[in-house]
Structures are given as C-alpha cells and as structure tokens.
Amino acid sequence: MNQSLLLLILFLLAALILYLAAKLYFLKKEFKWLELEQENNSQLLNKKELKIKELERNIKVKLEKARNIHQRMLPDRLAEPADYFISDYYQPAEYIGGDYYNIFKIDHGAMDPFFDQYLLYFFDVSGHGIDSTLLSIFVNDSIENYFKLRHSPGEKISTRELMNYIDQRYQKEDFPDDYLVCLFIAVLDRKKNTLSYSSGGFQYPIYKLANQESLEEINIGGLPISTALGALKDSRQEKTVDFKKNTTLFLSTDGLLEQSSGSEIYFQQLQQILKKYKFLPAPFLKDLIRSDFYNFTGDNQGSDDITFLVIDRPQGELINLHLSRENAEGKKLEIMEFINQNSWSNHSQLGTLKDIILSQLENLNSELKIKALNNQQLLIFSLENSEVGWESLINNFPELTSITEKDLNLAHNQLEDILFSREEIYFSSSKDRIYFMLLKKENLN
Amino acid sequence: MLEESLELLVEKNTAVLKFDGEVIFDNSNQLKEEAKERLKGKTEVDKLIIDLSKVPYLDSSGVGVLLSLFKFMRTREGSLAIAEPNAKIRRVFDVTKMTEIIPVYMSLEEAVNQN
Numbered sequence: 382m383n384q385s386l387l388l389l390i391l392f393l394l395a396a397l398i399l400y401l402a403a404k405l406y407f408l409k410k411e412f413k414w415l416e417l418e419q420e421n422n423s424q425l426l427n428k429k430e431l432k433i434k435e436l437e438r439n440i441k442v443k444l445e446k447a448r449n450i451h452q453r454m455l456p457d458r459l460a461e462p463a464d465y466f467i468s469d470y471y472q473p474a475e476y477i478g479g480d481y482y483n484i485f486k487i488d489h490g491a492m493d494p495f496f497d498q499y500l501l502y503f504f505d506v507s508g509h510g511i512d513s514t515l516l517s518i519f520v521n522d523s524i525e526n527y528f529k530l531r532h533s534p535g536e537k538i539s540t541r542e543l544m545n546y547i548d549q550r551y552q553k554e555d556f557p558d559d560y561l562v563c564l565f566i567a568v569l570d571r572k573k574n575t576l577s578y579s580s581g582g583f584q585y586p587i588y589k590l591a592n593q594e595s596l597e598e599i600n601i602g603g604l605p606i607s608t609a610l611g612a613l614k615d616s617r618q619e620k621t622v623d624f625k626k627n628t629t630l631f632l633s634t635d636g637l638l639e640q641s642s643g644s645e646i647y648f649q650q651l652q653q654i655l656k657k658y659k660f661l662p663a664p665f666l667k668d669l670i671r672s673d674f675y676n677f678t679g680d681n682q683g684s685d686d687i688t689f690l691v692i693d694r695p696q697g698e699l700i701n702l703h704l705s706r707e708n709a710e711g712k713k714l715e716i717m718e719f720i721n722q723n724s725w726s727n728h729s730q731l732g733t734l735k736d737i738i739l740s741q742l743e744n745l746n747s748e749l750k751i752k753a754l755n756n757q758q759l760l761i762f763s764l765e766n767s768e769v770g771w772e773s774l775i776n777n778f779p780e781l782t783s784i785t786e787k788d789l790n791l792a793h794n795q796l797e798d799i800l801f802s803r804e805e806i807y808f809s810s811s812k813d814r815i816y817f818m819l820l821k822k823e824n825l826n
Numbered sequence: 827m828l829e830e831s832l833e834l835l836v837e838k839n840t841a842v843l844k845f846d847g848e849v850i851f852d853n854s855n856q857l858k859e860e861a862k863e864r865l866k867g868k869t870e871v872d873k874l875i876i877d878l879s880k881v882p883y884l885d886s887s888g889v890g891v892l893l894s895l896f897k898f899m900r901t902r903e904g905s906l907a908i909a910e911p912n913a914k915i916r917r918v919f920d921v922t923k924m925t926e927i928i929p930v931y932m933s934l935e936e937a938v939n940q941n
Contacts, residue, residue, distance in 0.1 A: 604926075605922065
C-alpha cells in the first residue's frame, strides 16, 4: 500500500516536473519572441523618432529661411526728414511674425519743392508662419504698385484711397478668409506739418506726446482687411493730426502693447514711461522702452513680433550737414561754431563731445551725415555713415553711457525714476547711425 | 483634446458653438475646420451663436476664425452672433468695429432670444 502510494506520488511529481519544464520552455520561447518583438518595436520607434526629428528640423529650416526673407524685406534704413528724429525697433517672434514697417520720401518729381511728403506705414498680418511672410510681401508689393501705377508726381495722396487699393487687390487674390491684415498708412506732410492717416484692424492706439499736453491716445482701430468682410470702400476714413514742433509720436503693432506678465499688460506700463520721459529724443526713448519692456517680460520671449516706431519733431536749432573728404574742413568750422554756442553753459562734457565729433572728421574716408539739435534742454548730435561701424568709437570713449544700461536701475526698483544727469554723455547706436546727447539741466523728468 | 475645446449644440435652426480656452495661432486652423465640418452636416442651421464665455483670449488668428465663420454663415444666407465675450475681447470687437457687422451679446440667453 505504502509502495503504491509512493509510486503514485513519484508519478505525480514527475508529471508536475514535466509540466513545469514544458511551461518554462514555452515561457522562454514566448519571452524570446516578446524580446524580438520589443526589439522590432524599438527599432520602429527609433525610426519614427528620427523621422519626426527630421521633419522638425525641416520645418525649422524652412521657418528660418522665411524669417530671413522677412528680415531682409525690412528696410535697411528709414527716411528721416531734416527736422525729425526717427527710431525703430523690431524683434521677430520665436519663428516668424507678420509685422512690417517703412518710411520713404514720396517722389513728386519736378513738383518736389511743393510737396515735401513722406509715406509712413506699418502692418501686422495674422499668423506667424510662412504664409504671413507671403502676405507681408503682398502688402508691400501693393503699396509699391500704387505709386508706380496709380499715383502721378504732384498729385494729392489720399491714404483712404491707398487703403482701398490694397483692400481691392487683396480681395482679387482671394486669400483664405481666416487671414487678416491690420494696416496703418500715413502721409507726413512737412509743408503742412500734419500726419494724415487711415487704418484698420489694430486693437491698441498710437500715442501723441506734445510738450505741454497730456498723453493723447489716437485710436487706429477699425475693420481689418479680410476676404471674409469683402472690400470695404467707405469704412476707413482719412484723419489728420497736427505735427507741431516738440511733438513725438509713438506707433506700435499689438505685440508690444498686449504683452503680459502675470496679470499686468505692458500697455499700462508704457503709458507711464511715455508720460515720464517724453523729453527724450526718439533714439533714446526707443532705447528706454526697449529696456523697460524686456525688464517687464523677463525670460518670457512672447509669441508675437515686437515692433515700434518713435517719430520726434523737436524744437530748437537744427543743422543738417553732408560731409565728404572734399568739404570736411569747411564744414568742420560750421560744426565747431554750433558746439561753441553752448560754451556759455560751461557743460563739463562739452569738451569730450567736441573730441568725439572731431575724431570723426579727421581722416574722413567716406561720406558722413551730421544732424545736430540745440535747444534749452539738450544738445544732440547724430552721425550717419553706412560704411564704418561705431564700435571702435564707443570703445575709444568709455565714459559714454547707454540708456540700455539703465535697465539695471529698473530691474532693481521698478518704481524708482531713472535719473538723467548732465554729467554724462548718452549715446544710442543703430547699424549706420549713432546719437550723442548732452542734457543741460538735471532730471528733466 | 481639440474636441474638448469645441462643443456644438443644435436646436432647430439655431446652433451654439462653444469654444473652451484660448483661440490663438496654435489651434485656430483646427478649430475653424472642426467647427465648419460639424456645421456642414447641420444644413438646417441658419443662426450661429459663438459662445465665448470660456475664452480668455483671442489673438488675430482667433479673430480670423470668427471672420471665417461669419463668411461661412453668410454664404449659407444665415447669421452669426457672439455671446458673452470677456471685457478684453469685447474691447477688441469695439475698437476694430467688428460689432458693426457681427452682433455681440453679453449673455447667451440674450443672444438666443435676439438672434
């Protein structure tokens, strides 16, 4: 009995071992198969990942190309009327945006002495892709075409008509109905000292700063250009604002103004800056706003283009000189006379400013344009030369101060006013221009 | 994800299209296409109300979506209205004079009754 039971147990144990061995064999086989499948999947996954990366790279390269095209389309320099200072700032969105701006002198041919006019425009097209670059090209092309085909020299320019022309052309192209163009077009008339404009689509105003007056908001809204709306012939009227001496205009697309930081929108902060520092000439006000804006945003780059223009018609005595190697000696005397008018003020930095200007006049190898302004508050020199950079000049005069350095003050205490001292020479530089400013009084703000 | 940010309710000839979240460049094209796709099947709809009560922000591409839907309804000989935009979006409509072509109502109820 015991032997039979033992045999049965042995048999059962042998069967169990066989079963487990078989199970182990199949599990191992299944595991190997799974391993193989995993390897295949992983290879497939790697292939897909590589493909995605390649597509991403491809898109990035294409966007980069479109961004370069967009940047190249922007004007190298803006036309600046003799008694104005104009400064611009443009920072594209992460990839590309659709902002564009330009200022050029309107060609009136033989009638030029009677019509001293400049066309000023800026626009923002919806989206931030290659499409928006194509739309920008279209709008620019339309403006160019208008002056080639529709406008005769000496003829009055209506910004309303120009706007309608662009709108009608846009409708004919049948752009997708979810695209839209926000556009501001103005004629700056130096004979009348006015700015006549038509606009559509912008959410935020432009600002006018006049000496004794408070900050004036000018609404540039209205319906945008869109195929969903069709051509709007009578919707965008022409309006006119005075551009007397001592007036500054601040123009911007929505990107700067609607930038938020927490619950704050830059729109509100900008108004305070404009009120406080309206005494600053255009290039310096531009530098200050740029610094203030980046202090406001911190590391947040924002998703839209940042574009703004500062146009300033200052009060005071102005000279505009065009210097070449041939006439440099004669003009030098004129410039020195202009600077020496200020010697009565006993300004501590006048000597250094004189040295800076003289250093540019000596060994003059290319043409140099000089614009200088002298009024009760400040003395400004602007040097323009497209062939030499300004880096060595800035390095040679380490005592020069850039307003962009003032952002340190702002960062530490945003509530504190930036104080401008008459003990300093401020400078602002762009690709081909450099500006120097001396204040005659302390703390003009 | 996209379906969650867009809801279409239809009653007789009136449709309420509710967006949930920002309507910006990143999602505007998809939202526009999805909305049109859903409306295509509802041929009886000739009154569309876009409910913006859950939209905190619209950029210019978002405005483009509304204009595109405005044209879509016009082609259908229907109408478009906007309901419950926040103050910021309401300001965009006022400044850009879009209120002259698209009626804006402060509540969905008002939009349904008026439309």
